[in-house]
Amino acid sequence: MPDLAQLRPSSIAVVGASANPDSPGHDYLKCLVDFGFKGEVYPVHRREPEVLGLKAYPSLSDVPGAVEFVISVIPQEGILDLVEQAASKGVRAIQLFTGRFSETGREDAAELERELLQRARAAGIALIGPNCMGLHDPGWGLSFRPDLPRRLGSAAFISQSGNNTTEVLLHSDVRGVGYRMALSYGNALDVTEAHLLDYLADEDEVRVVGAYIEGARDGRAFLDALKRCAGAKPAVIFKGGRSSAGARSAVSHTAALAGSSDVWAAALRQAGAIQVRSQEELIDLLVAFELWGAPPGEVGRNVGAVGGGGGRAVATADACTDEGLAIPQLTDGIRAQLKERAPQLWDWVGNPVDQSILAGGGVSGAAILEMMLADPAFDLLIANVGEDWVLGRPDSGDRLLHLVNRFAEIGKKSDKPIAFVLGPADSPDEDRWRAVEGARTLLVDAGLAVFPTVERAAWSLRKYVDYWGGRSR
């Protein structure tokens, strides 16, 4: 079994380093600089004496010091020679951006891949990939693209797809998910999903694990590792290649054997993992599990909801019910408070709270949210920002910030999960974009979980309760 302590090496050579900003050989090296990798960095370039201001070496063998970790960005023809040099240098792991192996469907390429594995194993070198983007570990100063987020946190994501790793990192970052590590591991020739899940199960800094998997190299090992991992922390699995066309596509992508969709679904369930069906669902659950954390005790299914107009109140109730959550009536305690503060409204307003009923009535949605947080009848909360209404009013930007600030203050003090609902800033209008992004950034900076629709909020709360509801802590 490959030694995954190598994922945090103290010296790295980038073989195929390049000054051309439109090449991966540039990006890997640039990331080591930009993300602040603390160890030794050795660019390897056949001719250039220097790349990105760092002294370069014509070959790996020419590097003077010890090299623990190699990032290979060279074409596949040179790969066996590289392994030979790595073996002599005592290299412990090679990450292979290098691709065009078994995924091409060609016998000579598959044969080269087998040879590569055999030689690496003989030399005790772990292989990551081939055909992968590799590590993103901002806390260790490693990444594969200079524009990837620096946010640190307790999420981990492993994926057979490089593009989907990029997409997940970018779109979860803007929602506040920080990473202990992400890894695009391509063809999983040597380091497999099983090794990685096993490793992540034991990493205390990791609180939630996401994975995009096209096929398992070794079904038994995979399930054992997944069971360990899912027993220790939420494990969210996006299985690619569920359909026959998808499976065909997975073969040409990572040479993965996708397997039967039903078998996978049953196996994931049995292992205690959470299966998702899209990248959006995956991101929603990274947000939910990282930002809500583990509940302090038992967690029930009663939802209190505020914000948005009457249509949103109805949609919130329907969405929660669809997910098996309950929307109890307002309690006598809350009704008594409302009767005092809003005598015109107390017998009209319900749960979910229709914000438009409250207008001018002496009590705000935020105030009712606070009442719900203090009331044991409510386990989970939904706070609709309702920005589309606010943005039609004068001084809309300030109003929105005021409202969201109040929500953020309440949210920071809450020990119950709150799903804030704030739609996408999908507008060519700059003021709108600034207002909505500003509001979201404010919530995210307060460590709060934001969902773009009430349906996705309700679904995420349900998955959270499904996982944590009956678990002993």
Add this chain to the structure above:
Amino acid sequence: MPDLAQLRPSSIAVVGASANPDSPGHDYLKCLVDFGFKGEVYPVHRREPEVLGLKAYPSLSDVPGAVEFVISVIPQEGILDLVEQAASKGVRAIQLFTGRFSETGREDAAELERELLQRARAAGIALIGPNCMGLHDPGWGLSFRPDLPRRLGSAAFISQSGNNTTEVLLHSDVRGVGYRMALSYGNALDVTEAHLLDYLADEDEVRVVGAYIEGARDGRAFLDALKRCAGAKPAVIFKGGRSSAGARSAVSHTAALAGSSDVWAAALRQAGAIQVRSQEELIDLLVAFELWGAPPGEVGRNVGAVGGGGGRAVATADACTDEGLAIPQLTDGIRAQLKERAPQLWDWVGNPVDQSILAGGGVSGAAILEMMLADPAFDLLIANVGEDWVLGRPDSGDRLLHLVNRFAEIGKKSDKPIAFVLGPADSPDEDRWRAVEGARTLLVDAGLAVFPTVERAAWSLRKYVDYWGGRSR
């Protein structure tokens, strides 16, 4: 039955007009000015001689000319007096922002509502609402909020919720949906969903109808009208109050009796309408049906897909299969062209096309999209923009525009539906937002249908084929 020709009046009085920009009495009047209403406009204000530069009158009775249509923004106490004045003036319709009637759950308010209806009927005045935002008809110069979109088109949307009307208009506008009319009709006291669907069935300018309905005032009339409407054009229904908590919420919102969810689902199906379960689904189908229009002939279920990396290719195949669409292999004709233009790749690349396989291979995803459009084996197309990859490259903005321009050129010439997939610009980074919004605006301005995820693209294509597939034209 109310005469809905009154929805395009030639003279309008805004009773309760106001110069305070933070009031609906301001917004209605401002819209008549800003949206360019061509007829007579009469602000009515108890004291002010002028509102927003227009001569104002102390009461409706004081207005000198004829008034066809009244927008009422006064409190409910004055409503019977207003109806009396309206009757004397020969007013044909009153749109009531005025609320706090039966939706409050109070008997005196419900009694006032009944009295209102009786007096209006006696005077031959149609009532829109109460408790509604009313008309948005940019082609006729009418709206209820100055920031609502001006885009004209062939969609219609009717809704019992004012906020959701605003949200649907804003978020469908940025995706290219233009409106013949939208109407928030609140409590449906007089003008009901049945009248409106009947009216829209006959409106030739309307090609797709969306509706958010909490309850039907008259089940039989509703189903008859829906059947007529759905027989003439796609009718997309978002039913609010499917759950008991949602139904309870609907009562306090519009006093609607929501009815059994199963009965509704069966009835909608039987009427030939398309039921959606969220605002996002509703918007996706307005995009699909308006922008793709009716197909010229039979339309099958075979999807050709390009763009994005390997993970996206797999996800595209899975999503299409989940929706009952087929992902056929590339045809011999296309393979022959690929063999000529990309001899390194022709036997590796498949459908969906994995963009990362194509790198440097002599053929682009756009070129393969064109081959698919020309090949009768493909009925429907998905084009993943893959912006997250592009935006990590140098000159990313220009590259993205170049790629999207090429897609737009191809899309404009296509007589097959193409779903373009371009994620939300949900980033606090201004360059990213500009690039993604610029790309989307370019596609939208070319009249093309853009979806934020491949799952939503596949679902929308399926609903399109379900509706048009077996229909004679």
